[in-house]
Amino acid sequence: MRANPFVYGKEVSGENFYDRKEDFGMLVSTLAGGSANVVLYAPRRYGKTSLAKKALEELSRRGFRCIHFDLMRVESLPKFCEAYASSVYALEGGAARAMRRIGAALSSLRPKFTLGNDGKPALELDLAVQPSAGTVEEALDLPERLAHARHPVVVAFDEFQEIASLSPTLPLEGVFRSCIQRHKHVRYLFLGSKTHMMERMFADRSRPFYNSAAIQRLGLPPAGESAAFVASRFASAGMRAGDDAVQRILALSGGIPYYIQALSALAFDAAAARGRADISVSDIDAAAERLIQSKSDFYETALQSLSTAQRTLLAALSGGPVHRFDTKFRTAHGLGPSSAVHSALAVLREKGFVESTSRGHEIGDPLFARYLAAPTFQLFPE
Ligand SMILES: Nc1ncnc2c1ncn2[C@@H]1O[C@H](COP(=O)(O)OP(=O)(O)O)[C@@H](O)[C@H]1O
Ligand SMILES: [Mg+2]
Structure with missing residues (x-):
């Protein structure tokens, strides 16, 4: 029996990635064409990050320099400035010229350039200093200052709705919007999973980001494509999943890619452990029960809140x-x-x-x- 052919809980690529051709085409052509920035939103676990990274890969091949920046990763505004400047700096391969510019732009945060654990140049800021709106603007302007017409930059802000909780005092949405609007050589992709917040941010007239980007809502993959993917992944590892088992996976997962892969992975492990080479409907039901078991503490805490x-x-x-x-x-x-x-x-x-x-x-x-x-x-x- 071969290794488990299903992946869940981190973004997927290559043979672990299916469908999304239309969304992929739209994303790449809008960003490459430069006609508009794009908002891509969908509930968690629909596959936004996977799709965005695939689009960035394609754009890199076409000569764009790309940054994927996850706002979930930074818990404070100083940390945002540090991590964002580092991402831009990494894009420049640690070039001395870029370092001087970044250092000058963020001088109020007392930048230090060090060697990171991976041996690559890294940037450290004095995180005790609260950045002003001006400093945040300097950080946001870095890609524009370092980009030039021949090598435009694409920045994907993942979990973008999190800017709402990054600073209790600064009106960050407005600061981001006014900077981004000025940039001529940087295109932006905004990803978000709190769909309600994203809709309000980009479709409410009174908000800074109103009308600032082409809105793309990512739906579920078509059932037929999901079914074909599941059956062929099981088959690739020497396991047979009948049509009824595959349909059961689609029904219990609600067609959401993460749950499709998670249920399939658990059913695969259980069958493989018993030395079996076929997957039945009851294997899928048992996988769902195990998944629920593993999340029950989380569910309980959620209910208590x-x-x-x-x-x-x-x-x-x-x-x-x-x-x-x-x-x-x-x-x-x-x-x-x-x-x-x-x-x-x-x-x-x-x-x-x-x-x-x-x-x-x-x-x-x-x-x-x-x-x-x-x-x-x-x-x-x-
Ligand atoms: N195109 C895809 N093909 C196969 N599985 C996918 C795809 N997109 C997402 N998944 C599954 O969903 C999980 C979550 O994907 P991710 O891109 O992190 O979603 P999001 O960013 O929307 O939360 C992945 O770990 C994978 O199991
Ligand atoms: Mg994501």
Whole structure:
């Protein structure tokens, strides 16, 4: 038996990556053409980072210099300045000229250039100094100052909605927007997984980023492509998954790439451990139970963080997507008046537990929904 052919929990590429041809084409052509910056958003685990990195690879081949910067990685504004300047610096291969420019631009943060653990030049800033709006602008302007017409830069900001919590005092959205607007040789890709926040940021007239980028919402891969991928990955490792087992994976995963790969990986391991070369529907059900088990602490903590109304609404959504919370639905699930349901919904969307799409309002993690819908589950344990 060969090694597990499924990968989950980190971005994927090569043979572990399927579909997304249209989205990939759009991303690459818009960014390469330079007609607009792009926002790509979707709930967590749909495959944004994987797709963006693939697009950046293609753009690098075409002569662009690319930065992928994950805002989830930085917990404070000084750290942002340091990490962002380092990313730009790395792009320059540690060239002395770039170092002098970066040093001058960020002089208020007392930059030091050192050798990183990997032997590459690294940048350290004095993290005790709170950057001013001007310093943040200097950091953001670095790629523009170092780029030139022949080698434009593409910057992908991953989990971009996190800028909202990076500084309690500076209006960062406005600072980012006014800098980025000035840049002639840098194109931007904004990725985000808190869909509600991203929509407001880019589609609300009163916000700085309104109308500033082409909006691309990443959907689920078509079921047919997902099914073909799963069957062929099992086959590539000498394991046969029948059509009914593959369909079960699609149903339990809600078609979301992460859960497709996670369920497949767990079913593969269990079958391989028993020396079997075929996967059945019950193997998939067992994999789902194991995945839920492994996340149950997380689910419990999440529930504890919610109010009674929010918890009740979440449980009411565990049966599947809901379009309207009419009187019948509210009564059946012990929900309060419509206004209370909608404020609970707003919090659940803000926290990323519930997604609102053309299918209706639904729990984003299909296994969380399954956990909540289990007959043994108690919404309010004694
Ligand atoms: N195109 C794809 N093909 C196969 N699996 C994918 C693909 N995109 C995502 N995945 C699966 O989903 C997981 C999460 O992908 P990632 O790109 O990190 O999503 P996001 O950035 O949207 O949270 C990956 O670890 C992988 O298991
Ligand atoms: Mg991601």
